Amino acid sequence: MKIISTNIAQPTTFIWNGKEETTGIYKKPVATSIFLGKEDVKGDEVSDRKHHGGEYKACYLFSADQYPYWKNLYPNLNWTFGMLGENLTVEGLNEKNICIGDIYKVGNAMVQITQPREPCYKFGMKFNSKDVLKQFIDHGFPGTYIRILEEGTVKTGDTFKLVEKATNSISTFEFFELLYASEKNKLHIKAIINNQALPQKKRDRLKHFL
Secondary structure, three states: OEEEEEEEEOOEEEEEOOEEEEEOOOEEEEOOOEEEOOOOEOOOOOOOOOOOOOHHHOEEEEEHHHHHHHHHHOOOOOOOOOOOOOOEEEEOOOOOOOEOOOEEEEOOEEEEEOOOOOOOHHHHHHHOOOOHHHHHHHHOOOOEEEEEEEOEEEOOOOEOEEEEOOOOOOEHHHHHHHHHOOOOOHHHHHHHOOOOOOOHHHHHHHHOOO
């Protein structure tokens, strides 16, 4: 996996249900390295701290390999990397091959795979589509958030080197399916329920399905 774009957002305001809101979803490529901090990416806009940023969502990765799929669906949008709201556009990222809890060295940072992105209304607003949220869920390749175990800088061209493969885990793809499945896979829940790479609240919610 290799970083092919680093992306940062400035605060952008919009009107939603008659109310002005601010978002950091409009990320644009930057030509410099970026600093991965424990709670967020330095200099990046995180407007909604309840749902974005923090230990388990410090930085968002999305696969460059999925861009053709989305460009085909929405050819009239102004496409640049960062379009899916990611801080790092990563070539070769495959959610079926990465697991919750995997640890990687990238640049001079140490990071851990935590949880897939769950799309919200701001994603639909950005794409100007009422269908895009369902399309995102049905497609099944949501990218992933990471936890920053060791802060550091990363830049375009840096590669992810696997340091530790998670045990007793499931893939990010499988976990994303689990989140939205009406019939929960109990074997997958049991495999992930004690994984420290997931926030406790998320694990507690899944316990109710056992």
